[in-house]
Amino acid sequence: MxxxxxxxxxxxxxxLADDEIxxxxxxxxxxxxxxxxxxxVAFSSLAQDEIGHARLFYTLAGKxxxxxxxxLALLRPKEDYYHARLLEDRxxxxxxxxxNHEGGGDWARAIARRFLYDLFDDLRxxxxxxxxxxELAGAAEKIRREERYHLRHGEAWWRTLAEGSIEARTRxxxxxxxxxxxxxxxxxxxxxxxRLVEAGLIARTTDALREPWLDRVYPYFEAHALPxxxxxxxxxxxxxVEPRTGGRxxxxxxxxxxxxxxxxxxxxLEPEGAW
Amino acid sequence: xxxxxEAEVWQALKELxxxxxxxxxxxxxxxxxxxxxxxxxxxxxxxxxxxxxPAVDRMKRDIEERLSGFGPVEVVIDYAHPxxxxxxxxxxxxxxxxxxxxxxxxxxxxxxxxxxxxCPHCGSRATTLINRFGPTxxxxxxYCNDCRQPFEIFKVV
Numbered sequence: 220m221x222x223x224x225x226x227x228x229x230x231x232x233x234x235l236a237d238d239e240i241x242x243x244x245x246x247x248x249x250x251x252x253x254x255x256x257x258x259x260v261a262f263s264s265l266a267q268d269e270i271g272h273a274r275l276f277y278t279l280a281g282k283x284x285x286x287x288x289x290x291l292a293l294l295r296p297k298e299d300y301y302h303a304r305l306l307e308d309r310x311x312x313x314x315x316x317x318x319n320h321e322g323g324g325d326w327a328r329a330i331a332r333r334f335l336y337d338l339f340d341d342l343r344x345x346x347x348x349x350x351x352x353x354e355l356a357g358a359a360e361k362i363r364r365e366e367r368y369h370l371r372h373g374e375a376w377w378r379t380l381a382e383g384s385i386e387a388r389t390r391x392x393x394x395x396x397x398x399x400x401x402x403x404x405x406x407x408x409x410x411x412x413x414r415l416v417e418a419g420l421i422a423r424t425t426d427a428l429r430e431p432w433l434d435r436v437y438p439y440f441e442a443h444a445l446p447x448x449x450x451x452x453x454x455x456x457x458x459x460v461e462p463r464t465g466g467r468x469x470x471x472x473x474x475x476x477x478x479x480x481x482x483x484x485x486x487x488l489e490p491e492g493a494w
Numbered sequence: 495x496x497x498x499x500e501a502e503v504w505q506a507l508k509e510l511x512x513x514x515x516x517x518x519x520x521x522x523x524x525x526x527x528x529x530x531x532x533x534x535x536x537x538x539x540x541x542x543x544x545x546x547x548p549a550v551d552r553m554k555r556d557i558e559e560r561l562s563g564f565g566p567v568e569v570v571i572d573y574a575h576p577x578x579x580x581x582x583x584x585x586x587x588x589x590x591x592x593x594x595x596x597x598x599x600x601x602x603x604x605x606x607x608x609x610x611x612x613c614p615h616c617g618s619r620a621t622t623l624i625n626r627f628g629p630t631x632x633x634x635x636x637y638c639n640d641c642r643q644p645f646e647i648f649k650v651v
Binding site for chain 2: 257260261263264265267268269270271272274275278279353354355356357358360361362364365367368371372
């Protein structure tokens with residue numbers, strides 16, 4: 220593998236890993252405060268799966284870079300994380316040990332983000348099944364099997380919120396309006412993805428997933444007459460929303476400032492600690 | 495220097511059990527994919543049921559400890575060949591059901607139906623899936639409409 224290809228591949232693996240650890244961490248925050256106890260269990264499990272996927276991608280990246288996966292996960296500088304910005308915001312109330320928790324939290328936003336991200340991730344993983352790296356191809360197969368449970372969970376909640384009480388529906392619509400720019404930001408590619416396609420490591424670049432994703436999510440909006448900020452014309456989807464990008468280059472928002480401090484706090488106290 | 499046969503290694507591995515289901519051996523669970531006995535070391539290829547399974551490190555340690563008397567041991571997590579339910583042995587399926595876990599009817603590649611298999615308590619098929627997620631990544635929750643007992647389902651992934 221040429222040094223340029225190796226660099227691009229490691230960067231791509233880190234991007235995958237960062238997406239998964241960030242949504243995994245954020246969704247784990249629902250443990251104990253979800254609307255029903257089944258969802259405490261479900262979100263804990265979903266989060267655990269995603270962190271497991273992150274661990275695998277950090278392990279593969281670590282092999283290329285000669286680095287420890289835990290180091291890659293928890294000891295990189297804050298601006299060297301490449302997850303999509305969609306994933307970094309907190310959707311739960313901010314916990315305060317004194318009992319003065321801040322903000323109400325937004326279950327609708329948590330569900331909308333998770334489901335629409337899972338649909339994106341499914342397409343991305345599909346493009347790794349034929350990877351020329353047998354470890355990545357095998358991992359993709361495994362991840363897809365796990366993710367089927369996530370998609371079914373997401374579909375059920377999407378329907379519940381869209382067709383449930385007026386409050387649920389209103390909240391879902393409001394959450395979607397907020398996250399659309401970040402949803403479109405998912406398709407920002409990592410540097411050097413073209414090289415990976417050429418080498419057969421991935422089937423499609425991340426920006427090439429935009430059209431198939433829009434084709435796939437549109438019916439979920441249409442089925443429940445949810446507002447959809449775009450239309451399909453002959454050339455493809457024309458969206459009325461500008462994507463918010465930067466995540467794939469380490470540019471993030473306040474959600475990341477908060478999360479980075481929290482998720483790296485313990486590790487920084489004892490960087491060489493064994494767990 | 496390694497002085498052991500592959501069969502002896504497998505025999506030793508049969509003593510190890512799943513940390514969360516102690517009646518089920520790792521060999522019956524199908525997470526040990528291969529054993530290679532070389533001159534310098536023993537390599538054990540391991541494939542977790544779920545990538546995020548927190549018991550993986552414990553199982554890895556158990557394998558290393560059990561085999562350490564035979565020579566240097568390396569446990570390699572095999573990502574290229576993922577675990578699938580057809581890796582469960584017949585005895586493994588029996589042990590799971592004796593431990594109170596239902597197994598889905600279809601252990602094939604696709605999850606075809608939402609309702610789980612027969613109730614592990616009474617055998618009734620009038621069951622409902624309560625939650626696709628359970629106390630660990632590899633379990634879901636079901637409920638028997640006949641004997642009115644909840645039960646756990648070993649997931650198909």
